[in-house]
Amino acid sequence: MRAAFTILFGLFFLHLQAGFVEFSAIVNDAAGSEFRLYRLINELTAEEVKYTGIVKENDELHIAIEIDYPQIVRFELDSTSIEIFVRPIDRKVAFNYNMQDLNGTLFFTGDRQADNNFLKVYHKNFLNHKAEKEIYSKGFLNTEFDKELAQRAKSYGIQDYFEYIARELKYQEDYLNRQSAISPELRSYLRKELYWDYETRKFAYFIFNQDRIPANQLSGYWLKYRLLQSVDINDDYSLSYPVFQNLLSAFIHYLNLENPVDVSSGDDIHYYRFVERNLSNKSKSFMQAKLMLNAFRMGEPQMAQRKFKEYKRYNQYQTYTQSLESWFGSQMQYLKKKTVPTFTFLNRDGSENSLDQMRGKVVYVSLWASWCKPCIEGFAETYQTRQHLHQKGVVMLNVNLDRTESIWHQTMAKYDIPGTHVYGLDLADFQEKLKFDTLPYYILVDKFGFQTYLSSRNLNAAIGDFMALMSATN
Numbered sequence: 001m002r003a004a005f006t007i008l009f010g011l012f013f014l015h016l017q018a019g020f021v022e023f024s025a026i027v028n029d030a031a032g033s034e035f036r037l038y039r040l041i042n043e044l045t046a047e048e049v050k051y052t053g054i055v056k057e058n059d060e061l062h063i064a065i066e067i068d069y070p071q072i073v074r075f076e077l078d079s080t081s082i083e084i085f086v087r088p089i090d091r092k093v094a095f096n097y098n099m100q101d102l103n104g105t106l107f108f109t110g111d112r113q114a115d116n117n118f119l120k121v122y123h124k125n126f127l128n129h130k131a132e133k134e135i136y137s138k139g140f141l142n143t144e145f146d147k148e149l150a151q152r153a154k155s156y157g158i159q160d161y162f163e164y165i166a167r168e169l170k171y172q173e174d175y176l177n178r179q180s181a182i183s184p185e186l187r188s189y190l191r192k193e194l195y196w197d198y199e200t201r202k203f204a205y206f207i208f209n210q211d212r213i214p215a216n217q218l219s220g221y222w223l224k225y226r227l228l229q230s231v232d233i234n235d236d237y238s239l240s241y242p243v244f245q246n247l248l249s250a251f252i253h254y255l256n257l258e259n260p261v262d263v264s265s266g267d268d269i270h271y272y273r274f275v276e277r278n279l280s281n282k283s284k285s286f287m288q289a290k291l292m293l294n295a296f297r298m299g300e301p302q303m304a305q306r307k308f309k310e311y312k313r314y315n316q317y318q319t320y321t322q323s324l325e326s327w328f329g330s331q332m333q334y335l336k337k338k339t340v341p342t343f344t345f346l347n348r349d350g351s352e353n354s355l356d357q358m359r360g361k362v363v364y365v366s367l368w369a370s371w372c373k374p375c376i377e378g379f380a381e382t383y384q385t386r387q388h389l390h391q392k393g394v395v396m397l398n399v400n401l402d403r404t405e406s407i408w409h410q411t412m413a414k415y416d417i418p419g420t421h422v423y424g425l426d427l428a429d430f431q432e433k434l435k436f437d438t439l440p441y442y443i444l445v446d447k448f449g450f451q452t453y454l455s456s457r458n459l460n461a462a463i464g465d466f467m468a469l470m471s472a473t474n
Helices: 002-012 113-126 147-155 158-177 184-208 215-224 242-258 271-278 281-297 301-314 318-334 373-381 383-392 405-414 428-434 463-471
Strands: 019-028 034-042 047-054 060-067 071-077 080-086 092-098 107-110 133-138 141-146 344-347 352-354 363-368 395-400 420-426 441-445
Touching: 019 071, 034 060, 047 060, 060 071, 080 092, 080 113, 092 113, 107 113, 113 158, 113 184, 133 147, 133 242, 141 147, 141 184, 141 242, 141 281, 147 158, 147 184, 158 184, 184 242, 215 242, 242 271, 242 281, 271 281, 281 301, 281 318, 301 318, 363 373, 373 383, 383 395, 383 463, 395 405, 405 420
Parallel strands: 019 092, 363 395, 395 420
Antiparallel strands: 019 060, 034 047, 034 071, 071 080, 092 107, 133 141, 344 352, 344 420, 363 441
């Protein structure tokens, strides 16, 4: 069954050649009013292009716009709003209604008339976009849920809830299957939309009952209730559709329930890692870009900056990179940089020093301990790079955090680690302000004491970043 869906949906979303489609309407009692037609042009930023015109004295309106893939456009006139399904190969979409009674008088003619006459009823009954929503927001990611559904999720037992949403799904499927007059393209789109919404409803139960369901039980529920079994979460061709985007965000919220992290702590976009590990291809790039964009919009531009450098290096979908660069604009270079809090440390000769006394040098701080296996492995994997950077004048400051100095000295005798070796003394302020709680922990400090970021988490691939910082004069 899954394979059949994939073939059918793939056929629908094959890119078609763009074409101009004429929209024509008669709107009674609307002469002289301005109408607007909206088409999505950027799936990441949700930007739309707006076309406007004036209803003529005879209540007619005409406008032609370019359509590049099967999609739903939005028509607005005063307080009325209509969703219209259209394809690039359509020539003319026509409709008429009375301003005083949209629901009772709206009727489509011309191309896609059967599709759009059905769509107006279907969305009203099953996907009422005007219904009251409950927003779940965390980690710079928002997911919309129907408020009535959210209340059911909070009040129903799990078995009753899943039986309820399964009945709703079957009812909608049966209703859709009985419609013989609609086009294969619209049927395919609505079926996909139906399953996107269904899987989002599944996640809703766990999201709204997270205080009652232990994280270690979620993997069992995943299998029992077949989460994401009816959709392809990495479907590149579906990213233009808000219902699919909403499913992706619900999925990431669920992953945080399985592997809880405090997304409000630290200088990081924690959901970024969930996306990286659990999505692929365009879906992964889209969601990573979405997180950075939301962080920027929500007042945390430094977090966006921290990820964006790495994202530009590895992202294969340049449209998203260009969208972010356009959105961030020149503001990125004028962001207030974060001064790295200082700390004191003990040198191998017994003298004391502090980080702020290294101004004028590029410093790569590595916090580590003898008991930290990933720390030791990391030193070994980056040995040649660390040695090269050390020779070039970068201060590779390896700060040991073992319980005693003697353990530090014993450990240093065992390993050949390039760089400047010190023993951390007073890191309370440093740790409090940077919110790190695991080892190893790395931070790059420029000549002026500001935190900066590498274009790759792989130190071996980021030598160019150090060289640029070494030559910086302001």
